[in-house]
Amino acid sequence: MRVMVKELQEGCILSADVYSKTNRPIMKKNTVLNNELINILKLFLIRDVHVEKTLINGMPYTPIEVLDDENLAASKEESEQEALRLSDLFLIAVQKYKREFKSWQAGLPIDISRIREIILPLLEKMETSTSEIFTLHHFSTKEDYIYQHSVAVAIFSAFIAKKLNYNKGEIVQIALGGCLADCGMAKISNTILFKKTSLTVNEFEEIKKHPTHSYKMVQNISLLRDSTKLGIAQHHERLDGSGYPFGEKGNKVHLFAKIIGTADTFHAMTSERLYRSKQSPFKVLEMMSEDQFGKFDPVVLKALMSGIMNFSNGSKVKLSDGRVGEILFIDEKAPIRPLIKLLNSNEIIDLGKHRHIFINEVFTEASN
Template sequence: MRFISAKTLKPGMVMASTVYNGNGQALIKSGVSVTNRMVQRLIQLNIQYVYIEDGLSAGIEAADSIPAKVRQDAVNKINSTFSHLEKNSVSSNLVALEQSAASFKEVIDTILNEIKGSGDLLTLLTDVFTYDSYVFHHSFNVTLYTLAIGIELGMPPKQLDMLGLGAIMHDIGKMKVPEDILMKPDKLTYEEFNEVQKHSEYGFDILRQLHNVSLLVAHCAFQHHERLDGSGYPRGLKGDEIHPFAKIIAVADVFDALTSNRVYREAMLPHEALEILYAGSGTLFDANVIQAFRKSVAIYPNGMVVVLSDGRRGIVEKQNKGLTHRPILRIIAENGEELSQPYSLDLGRSLDTTITGFDPEFESRLMEV
């Protein structure tokens, strides 16, 4: 399978990964040969990248980090819980939230088992979704990334459970922010931006009233936008004033926000988003957390066509655990020409060669499956 720009899709190309809508329903299934109408529909839906099957990438697989059913079940629970806040009284909300906390713990256990059982680096690029409800999918993704960081940092099970609950509910306060502000495609006014920032306080006020949830979970909602240098909100906390859980969730939150399509901008790719995080390492974000995250996520996912420092093109074939920036490649072009006999290159061994870019529009002569 090969990762390409949706704009380069042509009728007859075979999808290698299912495209879902926000409710988890398949829009275009894996194995389907796309038509011109399907291509236009994907572009209208702002799908930027898809996976295709072709002869060039035969045998390359990019397994889902989390099964689609597990993801959708979790998102449905988040959706049900969060939406309840918009429609019911305070007392009714608290009862519903306390009941949901127990079901969220089941979600967290499932995610932990999936991460520990797979042994692979995380990538959500294989999960192509059109996000009708960004907050719900975002909460799931942040939980996934947060728990991966926690595992990499060697946190014990009880801490992972609490960290996961803080992550899954970190944005619950956004249900108190008007949807027309959250989904506004234009630049927010000063007043609107202030209202969005209040979601941290709204979330804290909601969660601190729950009897079966630790106050620490409420502080995850309160502090996930704080930054080491004091430039965050709502209280401008610095350094050790910020709880370690909030520092972890902050990294996961920013990474997922950057790599998700939003109404006001297109998604970045993992390596681009990681560069943003590195730019704030030690000043905005905890450097140890970023390092743990880097070891957990596939910066260059399988199937991606990358550009090397010597001009060669290669498809990411496999990952090198612990060397996420130096995967194993299938070299498909050199000296400006596609090779009739591609060969393997392990960047974990070829240390004089580096990845310098990404080529989502690589045109292949070998389009047969």
């Protein structure tokens, strides 16, 4: 929806790029606004901007005036449907998960029924919002990353499981496993969890205990299958034996753990964190399949990749340097690095030869 800049508040999320008098945006879509950024918009004399209907804290954003005439004329039913976008449900779910996490920190046991209530609406929405799944990393903030991560891992784990043709019951179990894989972080000191600089060796050793803590917290939950519990315990194990806590390798790592571990790494590397900047999803997939070759199951990785690479010749994309183009040709051997024609200049760029440039995102109909 389009609103006046004077009505913005901290936590608003831009739903479209903001331009001034240049061809490059002064602020990009999915930016989470704070008072400093709002003041910058005012300094640039920006009158109005497009924002999401949900704040970053999961609460609805209700400005006094909405400028879009079509929105004002929309029926109540259409408005409700728009409000149920996956990103809105995700932000709301994060706040619910945050409350559960804090209860675990206080020593209370996991209420699995509440976790199901958080996750199931997301799985239902995922059926019709596949492309939106791969924009969730934009909503990660340094302060709430740990909560956002668990909800996102649940969604990505379910997506992979669906691509691998698991049945509905198994998909729900894998999603629950993804959501609870890091529940053991509640047993780690907040001083370590929310440290703003890189962890020391000793601090990282404490973090590496979280899969064991997580398993102990879920081991007596009867509604979780043994395979789900094993997936939680092993989600940081890697096929080459380089993972933790036990250094398991190959077939000793359960398939549920391979799925959750792939989802966990993908979201972590694409998200803004306390001591690490987010990276392009396309760059991350390339790193996971090439730089970290041998750590992740190639079948699982391909299932994840099939979602983010759901584009074809003619698809519009935004590159890591901010330029926009359309795909001319996709090489099956290197689908992440297609041939791109820039829209402004008609220049042809072969991403296979320009390794420092990546696709940042593919434009869907909703983002055009």
